Amino acid sequence: MMQLIWNGLIVGSFYALVALGYSMVYGIIKLLNFAHGDIYMLGAFVGFFTLSAFGISNETSIPLLLVIMLLSMVTTGLIGVGIERIAYRPLRNSPRLAVLITAIGVSFTLEYGVRQLFGPNPEAFPIRLASTGFDVLGMRITASQLVLVVIAAVLMLVLAHIVERTSQGRAMRAIALDPQGAQLMGVNVNRVIATVFFIGSALAGAAGVMAGAYYGSIDFLMGFIIGLKAFTAAVIGGIGNLYGAMLGGLLLGLLESFGAAWFGGEWRDVFSFAFLILFLTFKPTGLLGARVVERM
Amino acid sequence: MSVLEVNEADVYYGRVHALRGLSFAVEEGEIVCLLGNNGAGKSTTMNMLSGLVRPKSGEVRWNGLDLTTAKPWNIVSAGLLHVPEGRRIFSTMTVHENLLLGGYTVRDKRAIQTRLDEVYGLMPRLAERRRQQGGTLSGGEQQMVAIGRALIGGPKLLLLDEPSMGLAPLIVKQVMEIIQQVNAQGTTVLLVEQNARAALKIAHRAYVVETGAVTLSGPAAELAADPRVVEAYLGA
Numbered sequence: 001m002m003q004l005i006w007n008g009l010i011v012g013s014f015y016a017l018v019a020l021g022y023s024m025v026y027g028i029i030k031l032l033n034f035a036h037g038d039i040y041m042l043g044a045f046v047g048f049f050t051l052s053a054f055g056i057s058n059e060t061s062i063p064l065l066l067v068i069m070l071l072s073m074v075t076t077g078l079i080g081v082g083i084e085r086i087a088y089r090p091l092r093n094s095p096r097l098a099v100l101i102t103a104i105g106v107s108f109t110l111e112y113g114v115r116q117l118f119g120p121n122p123e124a125f126p127i128r129l130a131s132t133g134f135d136v137l138g139m140r141i142t143a144s145q146l147v148l149v150v151i152a153a154v155l156m157l158v159l160a161h162i163v164e165r166t167s168q169g170r171a172m173r174a175i176a177l178d179p180q181g182a183q184l185m186g187v188n189v190n191r192v193i194a195t196v197f198f199i200g201s202a203l204a205g206a207a208g209v210m211a212g213a214y215y216g217s218i219d220f221l222m223g224f225i226i227g228l229k230a231f232t233a234a235v236i237g238g239i240g241n242l243y244g245a246m247l248g249g250l251l252l253g254l255l256e257s258f259g260a261a262w263f264g265g266e267w268r269d270v271f272s273f274a275f276l277i278l279f280l281t282f283k284p285t286g287l288l289g290a291r292v293v294e295r296m
Numbered sequence: 297m298s299v300l301e302v303n304e305a306d307v308y309y310g311r312v313h314a315l316r317g318l319s320f321a322v323e324e325g326e327i328v329c330l331l332g333n334n335g336a337g338k339s340t341t342m343n344m345l346s347g348l349v350r351p352k353s354g355e356v357r358w359n360g361l362d363l364t365t366a367k368p369w370n371i372v373s374a375g376l377l378h379v380p381e382g383r384r385i386f387s388t389m390t391v392h393e394n395l396l397l398g399g400y401t402v403r404d405k406r407a408i409q410t411r412l413d414e415v416y417g418l419m420p421r422l423a424e425r426r427r428q429q430g431g432t433l434s435g436g437e438q439q440m441v442a443i444g445r446a447l448i449g450g451p452k453l454l455l456l457d458e459p460s461m462g463l464a465p466l467i468v469k470q471v472m473e474i475i476q477q478v479n480a481q482g483t484t485v486l487l488v489e490q491n492a493r494a495a496l497k498i499a500h501r502a503y504v505v506e507t508g509a510v511t512l513s514g515p516a517a518e519l520a521a522d523p524r525v526v527e528a529y530l531g532a
Contacts, residue, residue, distance in 0.1 A: 181380065
């Protein structure tokens with residue numbers, strides 16, 4: 001029982017990290033960025049590529065994991081900014097469907113680009129999590145799992161601080177509410193949107209490295225399902241709402257953990273997407289989402 | 297030399313010709329009012345000045361800055377602040393956060409603090425409600441937030457688009473008094489109003505705008521007595 005909760009929290013914190021980027025981008029430019037899951041995949045591959053280049057494999061060092069994670073975050077962040085600049089910004093004033101289709105195109109480009117570079121077969125991630133740990137309340141917790149969850153929590157706290165307390169964060173929230181009104185405050189909308197893409201993509205990249213170390217293997221399609229899961233998490237929490245994305249991610253991780261234990265692992269995805277459908281049908285604004293207010 | 301000069305400006309929305317060779321000028325320290333009915337092109341003029349709408353032809357200069365090409369955020373940081381029609385308060389943010397956003401381009405944190413104190417001093421109602429969400433305020437309070445927010449940006453030229461819209465007469469009077477005080481402290485004001493009576497009371501000069509061009513202009517007191525203005529805008 002407690003073990004299920006712990007496993008759910010670990011997976012849930014990956015979902016939450018990816019869902020945050022999903023939700024932030026939706027909040028600020030109302031785009032469902034279907035390429036976001038693939039940024040997570042890129043994060044894992046940046047880590048894989050760098051470590052392989054140095055001939056490292058089967059490593060369990062946590063400091064090394066942190067360094068690689070940081071490197072992946074910067075790289076995926078910049079890739080996210082580049083994607084926004086090349087693919088989304090020229091369509092800023094186009095119908096939303098056009099941008100949505102572009103996002104799907106970006107997703108395929110990233111997936112099959114990586115397939116061309118690294119091949120279609122799964123690769124073993126060069127850093128593993130050590131299995132030394134301790135038992136608490138009937139849970140087997142390894143030190144490295146704990147590190148992952150703590151890092152995820154720290155990243156989320158930092159993000160919450162940026163959005164709630166800094167001038168950049170206020171500008172982000174202002175653009176989400178009224179882009180033109182924000183321009184009248186002197187907000188450089190392009191720059192703030194680029195920042196949001198950087199942060200969202202960096203968080204997904206961090207989650208990608210964590211997942212590589214946690215699951216042990218990575219492949220070019222690993223971002224597809226997690227993209228949909230993160231979307232589900234964002235919807236459960238209330239898309240556009242940061243705390244909603246965090247809550248939704250953790251809840252979805254827990255739901256899956258219990259669902260898989262009760263109904264069998266093969267029902268895991270059925271279980272999550274059934275929740276997506278339930279929420280979209282009965283509570284499309286999610287748990288913490290704001291009612292859509294009509295402006296006069 | 298006028299601080300703000302608009303010369304033969306033409307603005308189109310698709311095929312709609314919204315401004316047709318509009319020309320006017322504002323001098324340092326003045327309150328100038330643009331009067332006109334709905335659709336005359338007043339808000340378009342304001343949006344053109346803050347860089348949200350680009351003229352197809354004509355000159356728009358303010359303090360040596362070419363407003364036909366400058367980016368909206370550079371216009372704001374140069375000190376031209378626009379209080380838009382309908383206030384456009386960020387509804388889920390607090391009064392204080394709304395005010396802080398007004399200082400987005402201001403790098404000097406101490407200047408922001410001084411101006412915050414001034415704004416709270418000028419509009420004590422806002423100080424009482426600083427932790428309240430902007431969307432929960434009354435129309436008059438929202439208008440004060442909108443003006444206060446622009447003041448935090450340290451405006452040299454303040455554009456006010458229909459500040460009296462939807463407000464009770466007593467509140468209109470308060471808002472106009474605030475505008476006068478801001479002007480007395482050295483800020484040039486360009487005011488767009490449908491409420492000509494209230495606006496002409498505080499303006500130094502005024503222009504009447506009809507279908508995208510100026511049809512009448514002069515000192516506010518003269519215009520207030522002009523039979524054409526009285527009939528069309530003051531309602532005898």
